[in-house]
Amino acid sequence: xxxxxxxxxxxxxxxxxxxxxxxxxxxxxxxxxxIILWAWDKQKYVADQALxxxxxxxVNQISFSxxxxxxxxxxxxxLFKYYRLQESNHLKLIHTQxxxxxxxx
Numbered sequence: 001x002x003x004x005x006x007x008x009x010x011x012x013x014x015x016x017x018x019x020x021x022x023x024x025x026x027x028x029x030x031x032x033x034x035i036i037l038w039a040w041d042k043q044k045y046v047a048d049q050a051l052x053x054x055x056x057x058x059v060n061q062i063s064f065s066x067x068x069x070x071x072x073x074x075x076x077x078x079l080f081k082y083y084r085l086q087e088s089n090h091l092k093l094i095h096t097q098x099x100x101x102x103x104x105x
Contacts, residue, residue, distance in 0.1 A: 006034065006036075008032040009029065011029070012060075013026070013060070015062055024037075024040050025063075026038065026062065034049065047089045049093075051074060053079070057077060057078045058077040058079065059079060061073075071094075072085070081095070082095040
């Protein structure tokens with residue numbers, strides 16, 4: 001168990017912030033499937049957000065944006081979500097879809 005606040009028993013992915021080596025972001029496994037942003041140097045959490053995973057979605061990776069470290073990307077099978085860390089330490093969903101590739105024949 002990760003902590004008493006979460007039922008998940010594992011982290012599926014972790015990433016260090018490219019602009020601030022004191023922040024890391026993780027995503028937990030079943031049954032929670034939550035993003036957790038941590039202040040690594042203080043060993044405490046900054047924010048969390050449930051992903052709302054539905055079958056057949058799976059989580060493969062979580063990462064900070066290289067262009068904007070306040071943006072976090074979660075990807076996986078049939079899963080693509082962008083979140084932005086707000087000043088109030090809240091993760092806000094900002095994008096959830098990839099346009100289907102069109103066949104140009």
